[in-house]
Amino acid sequence: FFCLAALKARLPPVATMTRSGAAPRGPLVALCLALGQRPVAAAVSDARASLIRGVSYGPVPLKSIEGASQLPEDDWFCNEAVAMWGRAGRGDLRVIRSLGANFVRLYGNNPNNDHTNFLDEARFLGLSVAAGLSDYPYFQHPGSCKASSEYNCFSQVMPLYLMNLRNGFLTPEGEYHPALKYMNILNEPDLKMPATATTGDRDGPIQMVRAIISGFDAMLEAEKVAGVRGPLVNITATFSYAVCSACERFPDKPALGQIAALDDGMRNPEKYGYKPKNDITAAYVARFTHSFNTQNPATDLQVQFMNDYSATFPGMPVYIGEYHRVPANQTEDLDTILGIAEVHPLFLGISFFEYQVAYWKTGSEMDFGMFALGDYVVANLSYFSHDYKVWCLKPLDHPPSGMTKSDAVALAYGGSPVDPALLCQPNPLGVPLSQEGFLAVKAQRSPSQMALFMERVVSHMGAVFVNSAGLEDALASLSRKYVEQSNLDFSDLASYLGSGPGYLSFDPNARCIARRSVDPTAIAPAIDWACHKATSFSCAAIPAQCDNNTYRIADYIFSRYYRELGSAASPLEHCDFGGAAVYAPRQVYGAFTGSAACLPDVEALPTTSRSPDSSGGARGGGGGAPSSGGATSGGGA
Numbered sequence: 007f008f009c010l011a012a013l014k015a016r017l018p019p020v021a022t023m024t025r026s027g028a029a030p031r032g033p034l035v036a037l038c039l040a041l042g043q044r045p046v047a048a049a050v051s052d053a054r055a056s057l058i059r060g061v062s063y064g065p066v067p068l069k070s071i072e073g074a075s076q077l078p079e080d081d082w083f084c085n086e087a088v089a090m091w092g093r094a095g096r097g098d099l100r101v102i103r104s105l106g107a108n109f110v111r112l113y114g115n116n117p118n119n120d121h122t123n124f125l126d127e128a129r130f131l132g133l134s135v136a137a138g139l140s141d142y143p144y145f146q147h148p149g150s151c152k153a154s155s156e157y158n159c160f161s162q163v164m165p166l167y168l169m170n171l172r173n174g175f176l177t178p179e180g181e182y183h184p185a186l187k188y189m190n191i192l193n194e195p196d197l198k199m200p201a202t203a204t205t206g207d208r209d210g211p212i213q214m215v216r217a218i219i220s221g222f223d224a225m226l227e228a229e230k231v232a233g234v235r236g237p238l239v240n241i242t243a244t245f246s247y248a249v250c251s252a253c254e255r256f257p258d259k260p261a262l263g264q265i266a267a268l269d270d271g272m273r274n275p276e277k278y279g280y281k282p283k284n285d286i287t288a289a290y291v292a293r294f295t296h297s298f299n300t301q302n303p304a305t306d307l308q309v310q311f312m313n314d315y316s317a318t319f320p321g322m323p324v325y326i327g328e329y330h331r332v333p334a335n336q337t338e339d340l341d342t343i344l345g346i347a348e349v350h351p352l353f354l355g356i357s358f359f360e361y362q363v364a365y366w367k368t369g370s371e372m373d374f375g376m377f378a379l380g381d382y383v384v385a386n387l388s389y390f391s392h393d394y395k396v397w398c399l400k401p402l403d404h405p406p407s408g409m410t411k412s413d414a415v416a417l418a419y420g421g422s423p424v425d426p427a428l429l430c431q432p433n434p435l436g437v438p439l440s441q442e443g444f445l446a447v448k449a450q451r452s453p454s455q456m457a458l459f460m461e462r463v464v465s466h467m468g469a470v471f472v473n474s475a476g477l478e479d480a481l482a483s484l485s486r487k488y489v490e491q492s493n494l495d496f497s498d499l500a501s502y503l504g505s506g507p508g509y510l511s512f513d514p515n516a517r518c519i520a521r522r523s524v525d526p527t528a529i530a531p532a533i534d535w536a537c538h539k540a541t542s543f544s545c546a547a548i549p550a551q552c553d554n555n556t557y558r559i560a561d562y563i564f565s566r567y568y569r570e571l572g573s574a575a576s577p578l579e580h581c582d583f584g585g586a587a588v589y590a591p592r593q594v595y596g597a598f599t600g601s602a603a604c605l606p607d608v609e610a611l612p613t614t615s616r617s618p619d620s621s622g623g624a625r626g627g628g629g630g631a632p633s634s635g636g637a638t639s640g641g642g643a
Contacts, residue, residue: 045478054420061110061358063361080140083121083135084120085121086388088524099131101377105416106421120555122173123557136327151217151220156279158216160224177600178551179236182597186239190243192218194246204249204250210280211252215270216279220280222280237521247298247299260298260310267444297324299326301329302331324352324353328357328360363402376410377400377401377402379398380400400426401424435462443496444459456485457481468591470513471592515592517605527568533556548563
């Protein structure tokens with residue numbers, strides 16, 4: 007499975023190119039090719055390949071409603087949740103990418119949390135990200151705009167979005183992270199701001215629109231304060247598919263009344279009781295994409311929505327932020343909805359709802375997830391002083407489709423079927439680099455799993471594979487050898503790879519850095535230990551560009567401590583820090599935002615700017631993959 011994910015992340019149409027113009031082949035790709043692990047993917051047309059093919063992601067780690075009210079947060083794309091989405095944990099982002107998706111839609115968002123790590127991983131895999139503001143500033147706290155400022159949300163949203171920008175949404179250079187494609191002002195405001203916005207009197211739509219346009223204005227102000235430069239992300243507000251009988255226009259059509267009211271408010275804000283600080287009309291025309299959620303069948307969309315939308319809002323793109331008709335044959339329904347998008351230039355695509363069963367919602371809300379939670383614990387999640395088990399995934403059968411839901415999505419998206427046998431056993435990218443980890447992988451009797459483990463060892467030695475005649479055969483033979491021969495152990499593997507076989511090149515620019523697949527709480531003790539041992543540098547003098555992110559702080563400290571050890575240092579022994587570090591070649595740490603600038607004797611890598619028509623800097627990008635920045639290793643860093 008992970009081989010398929012890695013390969014899919016580098017195949018057209020979303021694969022990026024190296025500066026020389028050749029498609030990159032990283033060590034993981036080489037190993038997978040050697041094992042004959044080529045993706046069995048459905049062919050998709052060029053038109054479908056350019057669409058948003060998303061997955062809505064809100065992976066609450068609970069198997070029932072019990073404990074839901076005690077969840078400390080619902081921000082699942084922060085560093086603290088890496089055990090679920092990271093490559094060394096359950097690998098959710100890799101699963102999503104392997105299905106053929108190019109887009110992941112998110113929900114909760116605590117601006118106090120750093121989100122760089124998630125965005126870096128998404129970018130590496132070729133996934134665009136649609137994040138959103140949480141409900142908190144709108145109605146979830148006593149000083150919300152609903153409770154205290156008559157739906158003028160400027161003062162509540164601006165400082166929070168400014169924190170988002172400073173906690174990973176922007177690179178150290180002040181540009182939007184290349185993976186971030188969309189920002190959602192609010193999900194389903196027509197059901198919340200106020201709850202009677204679609205069914206009450208005329209004040210409801212006015213209050214709803216005031217909340218959205220003031221929030222939009224606040225985001226523009228935050229960008230100005232933060233000094234954002236370079237291409238800008240698209241903005242949206244995702245409505246429900248409710249009929250807005252209270253709306254002035256389209257009072258009998260789903261979603262259209264809300265969109266029409268918002269369009270009017272963006273162009274005539276004073277009519278809705280709001281005086282903007284910024285030119286929201288110009289920003290709306292340049293950057294806005296409409297969106298809505300629906301579980302109606304695909305056959306409804308043309309008559310109920312698209313005909314009127316195309317005639318009324320020419321030039322304004324739209325996508326479906328949550329799409330899933332539960333009782334339908336998914337292969338047919340998804341093919342139909344994507345077929346409609348292929349012929350409508352304004353309709354950018356869909357995000358399938360949803361990734362994991364929402365047990366905590368109970369009832370019919372549990373019918374939407376692609377994956378149930380199994381009984382094997384992949385990892386333990388320490389989430390803001392609360393401990394949870396990260397259960398493995400179990401693909402759910404869907405009789406109307408004649409296959410699992412995830413396979414139906416993969417078929418529609420041009421992805422690869424998920425192998426359930428590989429989901430509920432130790433992850434080669436997460437087990438310890440030791441005899442214990444080696445035996446856990448060897449016991450699976452899978453050459454492809456051993457290949458992943460081998461790649462981790464190679465990467466941790468600061469090496470990369472070199473393309474040469476016979477490479478694929480040699481790697482295939484090697485992985486099978488260490489699975490089948492019972493007398494071989496981890497020391498044999500490490501010794502052989504460390505001897506420098508001809509197909510390995512040891513990178514002189516390799517450095518000891520923080521492992522991005524590790525929770526920040528596991529990195530902090532390692533930082534303290536290294537700081538107490540250090541003699542050639544001071545942990546009190548970390549540069550500002552490195553001192554605002556746990557991983558970059560560790561990059562600065564681990565790399566310098568390792569350098570202190572001189573020629574006696576061994577990557578596997580001295581660049582481990584209890585599993586918090588990896589001795590990584592440049593092509594690995596080059597994928598981590600700001601890392602190179604925090605390492606000794608390494609020039610900062612050139613910044614890869616987002617392409618307006620491939621990663622969301624301009625409207626109508628269609629969910630194409632962001633640039634990979636040159637990193638090609640898949641080794642569990």
